[in-house]
Amino acid sequence: MQCPSCQHTDDKVLESRTIQTGSIIRRRRECNQCSFRYTTYEKIEAQPLLVLKKNGKKQPFTKEKLLIGIQRAFEKRPIPFSDIKDLAGQIEETIRQQFNFEISSSDVGKITLEAIFKIDQVAYLRFASVYQTFDSIEEFKHLVNQLQNREIYQPIL
Ligand SMILES: [Zn+2]
Known part of the structure; x- marks a missing residue:
């Protein structure tokens, strides 16, 4: 993940939480270079039948x-x-x-x-x-x- 502040690509995950009946994962991240904190959302890609x-x-x-x-x-x-x-x-x-x-x-x-x-x-x-x-x-x-x-x-x- 690229830091929105300094564009560095190395970060650590502080917290992971599943929301919306398990289909979305919310992660709090911290940039390892500038310590900027930000949030990402991962969504399961719908599989076509x-x-x-x-x-x-x-x-x-x-x-x-x-x-x-x-x-x-x-x-x-x-x-x-x-x-x-x-x-x-x-x-x-x-x-x-x-x-x-x-x-x-x-x-x-x-x-x-x-x-x-x-x-x-x-x-x-x-x-x-x-x-x-x-x-x-x-x-x-x-x-x-x-x-x-x-x-x-x-x-x-
Ligand atoms: Zn950064």
Whole structure:
């Protein structure tokens, strides 16, 4: 740390204190040359959460992108936009609680599917059909049949 008074770079820490629920450290310092005292604040750098895609590329996770994907599934469904936005917020929270640095795109898909299922089954089927490329119409019918026989969510993909 460079002394604000004499620009000397050698100092000693007199006191360290954690503030704001542990995310900031406040340090009282004293310059070893001129004895000037000053305070520094260290902040933990927010770590971006990365999504690992099937092609091996990584990109930052954003709620905006998530919302765009979900919105498409809910097109023309009788669900208010505010609910869809809340849903995206909930999904983001679930993801950030469970994953710190990296999440696979298939895990994003699974968590999103489960959340959508609780709100609207048509949107769920739409999202599932985009997320999972079905090999045949039979496969899709199978998914619909499975869905009709279920009351509670169970992962099927
Ligand atoms: Zn100094």
